[in-house]
Amino acid sequence: MNKLYDIIPNPKITCKYIDEYGKQKRLSKPDYRVLMSNPDIANNITGISNDDSNNMNSVVLKYRELAKKYRMRLHYDEPEDLNLDRNNIGKTQIRKDLAYNRVKNVVRQELSDLGYSEYEIADILISYLYGSNNKNKDLLWICYGNILYENLKKNKKSYIREVQCIDCGKWFEVRLIDTKVCRCQECQKEYRRKCDRERKRMSKFHSALI
Numbered sequence: 001m002n003k004l005y006d007i008i009p010n011p012k013i014t015c016k017y018i019d020e021y022g023k024q025k026r027l028s029k030p031d032y033r034v035l036m037s038n039p040d041i042a043n044n045i046t047g048i049s050n051d052d053s054n055n056m057n058s059v060v061l062k063y064r065e066l067a068k069k070y071r072m073r074l075h076y077d078e079p080e081d082l083n084l085d086r087n088n089i090g091k092t093q094i095r096k097d098l099a100y101n102r103v104k105n106v107v108r109q110e111l112s113d114l115g116y117s118e119y120e121i122a123d124i125l126i127s128y129l130y131g132s133n134n135k136n137k138d139l140l141w142i143c144y145g146n147i148l149y150e151n152l153k154k155n156k157k158s159y160i161r162e163v164q165c166i167d168c169g170k171w172f173e174v175r176l177i178d179t180k181v182c183r184c185q186e187c188q189k190e191y192r193r194k195c196d197r198e199r200k201r202m203s204k205f206h207s208a209l210i
Helices: 058-075 092-112 118-131 138-159 185-209
Strands: 016-018 025-027 160-164 171-175
Touching: 016 185, 025 118, 058 118, 058 138, 092 138, 118 138
Parallel strands: none
Antiparallel strands: 016 025, 160 171
């Protein structure tokens, strides 16, 4: 078993990427608003990102209470505490799925009783958890992950646009803020190579004149 450590690779994860101009850049901080159906909800509902528990929104307060209550049960299988039938519990994954579904149903019901729609609840929790860099996001994704995924797919379209490459004519997607991009990745690499060759040629030409 000890030899598995040498066999299985452990690649270093880097938070950098190569842009269309061949330059290395750091990944920007994710915009959590793409997970929301209404990014302006924090302006309409007070007490979402406030750390003062006296002023917090009722959804935030209830979520904090439930997250604390079910935190250990999400990380450790305790079917007896969740009133699950042991005869229906087999493999670890099935056992975990049953526990997750039980917690999800209870949490969603208690939050819905506060009078907000599920989309509003998801937006309120996203604004609170991501706006304050709160680490306790597991319960959010377990309960409302499907809504967050829907919002992400919908909002992704508004953050990108299609551009036609000026060299090959191929259409490709770029971020909305990348207003200077006019070539696809393949043509951009070839363009950079041509520029480098031309720069070297001109450098040699000027050196010969001196």
